[in-house]
Amino acid sequence: MNLAGDFSEINQRGLVLVGCGRMGGAMLTGWLANGIDPAAVTVIDPNARPDWADKGVRLNAAPPESPAVLVLAVKPQMMGSVLDQLGVGPDTLVLSVAAGVTLDAYARAFPDAPVVRAMPNTPAAIGRGITALIGNDLAGPAQLDLAHNLMAVVGEVVRLSDESQMDAVTAVSGSGPAYVFHMVEALTAAGEAEGLPADLALQLARATVAGAGALAMADDTPPAALREAVTSPGGTTAAGLAVLMNADTGLPPLVARTVAAAAARSRELGK
Structure with a gap:
């Protein structure tokens, strides 16, 4: 599936990926294979593999001031310290794949930004995952479609009608x-x-x-x-x-x- 046409804004304004472990790396691999320009991606992770830089990704460099997307792929217990160091405005989509961190928590950190919570699972590493999405009130159809396309590179995507469903999703497909x-x-x-x-x-x-x-x-x-x-x-x-x-x-x-x-x-x- 080639989603290159859907990522033109990212290629112009950039994507920041905070955390590039197993899940972040799987997503990044899919994005680069589906039309996202490596030069448009900034990875922030002191433990990221050095060969991402060889692929043209900006590794631990200063991120763009207003990227199209900020992706949070760190462990939930690290999220508090990460959120204290980040700040984006209404023109940046915040996409989180951290389990258990609620939309309210992101609203306190990014009060003006559209936020989408995503719950993928580990088969995403081989492109066979399934991800559930739910957005806050500021995330409209365009932002949800963009989040959907970003997660579709690692498997199926479903959309939830209420954030309360995310706990059941976590228990069924996440775990x-x-x-x-x-x-x-x-x-x-x-x-x-x-x-x-x-x-x-x-x-x-x-x-x-x-x-x-x-x-x-x-x-x-x-x-x-x-x-x-x-x-x-x-x-x-x-x-x-x-x-x-x-x-x-x-x-x-x-x-x-x-x-x-x-x-x-x-x-x-x-x-």
């Missing part, structure tokens, strides 16, 4: 990859317990989870129907699902408690 990775761990351990060599068990678990996820994305069939298609009455899958789908001790109540705990923590971080 969700870790749940899936743990599923791979658990499947691997279970395979080993049934006599498989560790490397083979891991290969089977990885490929099974990745393949099932890809099938769920490629097929419009509801997940329940996909599950039923694999399940023969009285067969091996049915025996396993009888344990996994137990209403009291199975996966549904466990996932519900998991997501609820993550959402509660997200709400605490936003206070």
Whole structure:
């Protein structure tokens, strides 16, 4: 997907990226591949990879006075000190990918600026992420479209109707990859317990989870129907699902408690 035509204002006025770790780096890679001029990007991160400068990016240089976009990609616990050092006006879109930091917090730091909160997830590193967006009252359609296009380079984008939904998004898709990775761990351990060599068990678990996820994305069939298609009455899958789908001790109540705990923590971080 080439979004070069959507980034002309950025190429004229500049984009400032504060924080260039795993997520910031994934976004920057996507932007440079989709039409943003490296010379228009200023990265502020003392630990950024030196080779970004080799690509033409301005690394830890003085940012433009009024960039088109200020992207905040630092950890939430660092955001307070970062916000104290920054200042932009109404002509700069502030786009944040920090979990738990609310629009109210940004309004205190940037009272005149349009602000969009984004919640991507780690598969963004390979262009397979999904990001939820919500903007403040100053973020109009043009600013939301720009934020959408910036995040689309690392995967799907959805828009929320209310900021309160962001805690659930954080708990489902933001934290969700870790749940899936743990599923791979658990499947691997279970395979080993049934006599498989560790490397083979891991290969089977990885490929099974990745393949099932890809099938769920490629097929419009509801997940329940996909599950039923694999399940023969009285067969091996049915025996396993009888344990996994137990209403009291199975996966549904466990996932519900998991997501609820993550959402509660997200709400605490936003206070």
